[in-house]
Amino acid sequence: MDIGYARVDLDRERRQGLPEIVYGPGKQAGEIAGIVKVLLDRNDGPVLVTRVGPDTAGQVLAVVPGGRYDDAARLLVWRPALLLGFGVAVVTAGTADGPVAAEAAAVANALGLETTVIRDVGVAGIHRVLAEVERLREADCVIVVAGMEGALASVVGGLVETPVIAVPTSVGYGAALEGVTALLAMLTSCAAGITVVNIDSGFGAALAAYRLTRRRP
Amino acid sequence: MDIGYARVDLDRERRQGLPEIVYGPGKQAGEIAGIVKVLLDRNDGPVLVTRVGPDTAGQVLAVVPGGRYDDAARLLVWRPALLLGFGVAVVTAGTADGPVAAEAAAVANALGLETTVIRDVGVAGIHRVLAEVERLREADCVIVVAGMEGALASVVGGLVETPVIAVPTSVGYGAALEGVTALLAMLTSCAAGITVVNIDSGFGAALAAYRLTRRRP
Amino acid sequence: MDIGYARVDLDRERRQGLPEIVYGPGKQAGEIAGIVKVLLDRNDGPVLVTRVGPDTAGQVLAVVPGGRYDDAARLLVWRPALLLGFGVAVVTAGTADGPVAAEAAAVANALGLETTVIRDVGVAGIHRVLAEVERLREADCVIVVAGMEGALASVVGGLVETPVIAVPTSVGYGAALEGVTALLAMLTSCAAGITVVNIDSGFGAALAAYRLTRRRP
Amino acid sequence: MDIGYARVDLDRERRQGLPEIVYGPGKQAGEIAGIVKVLLDRNDGPVLVTRVGPDTAGQVLAVVPGGRYDDAARLLVWRPALLLGFGVAVVTAGTADGPVAAEAAAVANALGLETTVIRDVGVAGIHRVLAEVERLREADCVIVVAGMEGALASVVGGLVETPVIAVPTSVGYGAALEGVTALLAMLTSCAAGITVVNIDSGFGAALAAYRLTRRRP
């Protein structure tokens, strides 16, 4: 559906079982509101807008009430999904990885996944992640969020047998190359069967986790 | 267990539910045979050796009989797992992606996944992949194997709602940068929730697919 | 012709049949106005200034009236060319590619090409571009504007037989590497005979399209 | 059509007006012969196989007679197209660029384009290319083949008004980065409206030139 400044894909929900999620950056509050309205009207599922600042979020909510803004995740949600009985553990290496983890958890949650965040268990203090093994193994899937050298993904990948989705973050400086080092490191992890999404893409990891709940009919 | 030239992780199977898979390159036939023997003796599950040439494979099988060599996949397998009732579609962009797809399919199959290979459906002839949508949607998970610009992953990611694991290959020349271009392209796919493994890692994709069958107890 | 702060190439129009187009960034309004005046005086064809902000544009138009400012394309045009009967379809993957597409379309139009913009048909929803195949095939040439993994170029390249000019954009984050990923992907497209211009260069694509109308005498 | 080791796209000729061209590397003589036979049987247009060594070519021709092998271009051709009255000038910077130029010219010729090769006119001796301006301007399109710094594309782009397709080559050493430098240089050419194909892709340039002859119906 063409609403002048965007072509809204109203069909994705029906066609693919995946909700259309609006990417906030570069869109005006008015444009976001317009797209959200159409999605709420024509679809039945959750409606999300990612990477929205608090000011824009306020303006959008003033026009399209009924939504909720998650400040840490910078996420707007209307009609969050019912819980599907699928648990995701989101685990971070350090405090600076927090915002990406918050986006992953909030998006996953809005799509019906149960989420637990396990914070600050970077491998330089290996006892921290070992102390959380049980919680990690209780999840149906683990999202590992780490910047710098991204080593946490390898350690977690060796501790659980469930799917591990690694999210490199742009945390670090110099040779961290704005997340490229963590990305490359996660792709070459010695822990077999880990998969990777784009740098800082908490959103991508959440969608990948959501896909895990979808099976052939 | 230390067998002189390697420390064999006999515990992974029990500890993590994932089989120990031997990476062939850089190991002599005798060393591979030794490791395989230990794994067969002490563990119960499947034993695999990846990236083995036919000559080495023949020598290993002469010492440790009972295995099977898959020429296309360059894979040795003993005690393949029973089928788990989980279907994986392995789809390739072009003929040159074949060997990587063969490795993905053979490893997945040896671990108990049902696999279908859908060949040569690169997006330059978009009707080819569209003609396979039903088979893609019938799978529990899709592994997309593509080199050059890797665009097939994005198209498939938009056609199915199940997990999509993208494997960039080193197929192509010049600006393909030995697979780096396909890797970057898959990581920045406009299809949400796709995950990516290392270049040419059919093995990694198969293990990631296998993890999808593991759930919290 | 040397006008103190620039050497204006008054001869290009006659010599090469291509208009001299002024690149706005780094030039003051007064300098732009001076150059435009000379070009209007000495040449007969269209005069364009690219990548001009609205403030500068206003100041230039105040000094050199008779031009028109296109806000979306950030383009100033005097004496647009008569239509040449050559149709260009400018197609984008997502809303964020809009400004580059606007520049491509506006420059092409000012040079006498008929342009149609087909928006938001990224390959993650492949039905969108398929729904536009007829419009794409009716054009004499297609300009594909896409960021992230740039896969749209490959799909379009496989759908039409006319020239396809791919413009990678800097849309995306992380592994998108500010457009380099889309650039590399388009260069290694599996669709044969696609050509590529610089990142975000809507201007370059328009000029390349214009060259298509020039033939040996 | 699936012939066991490949899925042959018999429809491209009808669907898109572009011939299916077989990429030789990685295919056995027998496989190539099989694909060529199918294409000759089911289609009417030219059939090409690129990047074939003389030995393989001989074996293929022994099985599928009636073709011609071009040693310099490493190209096999059956049923070359009738000339379309469209002239392409292929111009090279140095002798080492010869093989890429030969591929461009031979493929273009097999598809029905008239081709002229203008050799060794690198810009370090600028009089060489200036001496050829008339021949360049008489062509409907110019393919510039250059390695090292690729500067010839910019000079030619400024001399003609017709389409210029630049092919960077992997000629050079050190900072030439196996063609990446020429590629980047051509993409940032100061000559407006030049387009670029992949490194060493004489084939890609020829197809791009062929597309120039295709217009909306």
Add this chain to the structure above:
Amino acid sequence: MDIGYARVDLDRERRQGLPEIVYGPGKQAGEIAGIVKVLLDRNDGPVLVTRVGPDTAGQVLAVVPGGRYDDAARLLVWRPALLLGFGVAVVTAGTADGPVAAEAAAVANALGLETTVIRDVGVAGIHRVLAEVERLREADCVIVVAGMEGALASVVGGLVETPVIAVPTSVGYGAALEGVTALLAMLTSCAAGITVVNIDSGFGAALAAYRLTRRRP
């Protein structure tokens, strides 16, 4: 000599025949003034400060009078050298290369070289540089300042027999990679015997030109 915030190399002038030139960025006006005073007191030759903004320059001159500020070159000079009878032609590809050329010319001039600036002769209009061949050949050395693809260096290198010092600039966008493309292109120039300095280093080129005037005793 240690003046608290810097160790001033008073000996370079005597030891090496090269003046100590102060790099402005990151230094306060007071610190610059202090260093300049010491150099003026203890040495006899010219004293230069590069990359100084007009405000800082004004403050320094208020404290250390007798110098001159060149706005275009962002250069402060005290005691410029007498002319040495050695002529340098500084030639640029486009207007945006102006500031780097201005630095090269002003530094060279302050060190006693005669400088001529030849502007806007980029190779897309090859007649422009050809029209200046005589002036280029009259110089003892040519400094070529060019961004984007940097092709001017190759053309000039083929036109003169004297030393050519190429300065890549960060002019351009996208694939220009902030000057890296021009740098690589100049290093792989097909014109033999060209030498290259760092991106945007008009200063480095001027010093290299100055060294040309120094010979063994």
Add this chain to the structure above:
Amino acid sequence: MDIGYARVDLDRERRQGLPEIVYGPGKQAGEIAGIVKVLLDRNDGPVLVTRVGPDTAGQVLAVVPGGRYDDAARLLVWRPALLLGFGVAVVTAGTADGPVAAEAAAVANALGLETTVIRDVGVAGIHRVLAEVERLREADCVIVVAGMEGALASVVGGLVETPVIAVPTSVGYGAALEGVTALLAMLTSCAAGITVVNIDSGFGAALAAYRLTRRRP
């Protein structure tokens, strides 16, 4: 001392306390023998030649007897040093890292350090390295040898308080980028105070360990 084909630094031993170690590649057996003879004659300490194949080693030993060849380390040693009472633990992530570890251990040993090699404790099976904590803590310094994502360095760096020297190896494929990924990962390790040497430089790590034994007089 100039011996025709090389200038031998006979003074390093006295001047710097570090032995001159001959880098084998690119030198003929005869040249190596010549250099070794001079070093044995004029100096008193150990003489080493690194990266020598078994054939060359045999030829050198035939001419200069009294040395010993270490096949795994590809190292020739004459007059190994007495043990200095300083213990180095060399720890590897996987079997493929073995040759680099062997070089590190053998060079360190020849220089008088006690060395222990702890093999195959990559972090994907974290219990392996945890089982070795005591041995790691008993060393005066730990050299960590790891390819792929190099995560072992971070884990070890968090387990011991002594100096950790990380050696990235070129083990891995695709995104491992021939060791660059491990190198970058180790440089951005979240374990504070780790230092890094060049890819595959077991030799460099051994020398760095040896320097730890040198203190101001």
Add this chain to the structure above:
Amino acid sequence: MDIGYARVDLDRERRQGLPEIVYGPGKQAGEIAGIVKVLLDRNDGPVLVTRVGPDTAGQVLAVVPGGRYDDAARLLVWRPALLLGFGVAVVTAGTADGPVAAEAAAVANALGLETTVIRDVGVAGIHRVLAEVERLREADCVIVVAGMEGALASVVGGLVETPVIAVPTSVGYGAALEGVTALLAMLTSCAAGITVVNIDSGFGAALAAYRLTRRRP
């Protein structure tokens, strides 16, 4: 210990002998104060916060008195360690390397190391570093801080026999690639046994120096 916005590792001091050092960027003054309080309460050793601006530092000190702020090093310190009788020479190539050297020296000093800073001895005036050889040799360890081409590390590495820790800085422009060039150069130094830390990581070098004082019990 989880204090809501961070998990404080109270155990590192006891477990590893290394103090927990707080990385300032991205943390609010209140958060820093909270973490510092916990560390002061539960641990006995020094507490440091790195990369803090003066305003934040003032706010933290207002809440947690007893600390000292080092403006040049941008470092907050409480309970600095007693001197351990281990001397570190911090040597810089140029004035712009000063802040990184200041961080290295201040952190090292707070951890109980004696530090001397030797400034501005870049190799372009080689007499400067030669004049400091005695002071360099008197140190137990040398930290070399250099940007641009980082050559000082090689020269110093050849002058002393004690450990040399090289810190590349982001000083320089163009081909300096924000410190990557100095990093690569230091890693490939011809002076054997030099080790390297991340770009601009004065902190990392100080910790590496501190580890040198830790020996097996």
Add this chain to the structure above:
Amino acid sequence: MDIGYARVDLDRERRQGLPEIVYGPGKQAGEIAGIVKVLLDRNDGPVLVTRVGPDTAGQVLAVVPGGRYDDAARLLVWRPALLLGFGVAVVTAGTADGPVAAEAAAVANALGLETTVIRDVGVAGIHRVLAEVERLREADCVIVVAGMEGALASVVGGLVETPVIAVPTSVGYGAALEGVTALLAMLTSCAAGITVVNIDSGFGAALAAYRLTRRRP
């Protein structure tokens, strides 16, 4: 002049004062001989062929006698120029840099420059280059040949006032990146006014030195 397989630039000698030098790789002995003959017949100056192996050289000399083959430089020379009274010092960091230095010296010599080679004075033993300062200062120009971190260029640049031409070599491994590290390091040298040529281009440095002898008429 077009001789079938190449267009020989007979005019360069007259036009530019620079000899045409034939680049050997990729040319057959017969082709080289043909080109050399034409150059000997039509021109008066020296004729050189670079990068020729001994077998090819022998074949060429059999057909075109009167030339001389320099094995170390892999250079063929006919009619070497008379000495021009201009002295070049070619200085290397290590033995592995020898072949590049040999090419530089032999080409320079064939063009009439007096050359001295100063070997193995890498900066890790700084006394070596200091011992050669007088010889360096006696030259009219210094060519510095160095791989790895290329630091020798900076030290030499600070010792002499004459032109310094730096040649990075591909000597080194890992982070040396096949010469790219040395190239970047030389471009960002802290020694002002150094210029750089392509990796391993002894030829380029020699030509740059030769240009130093050419002055405006």
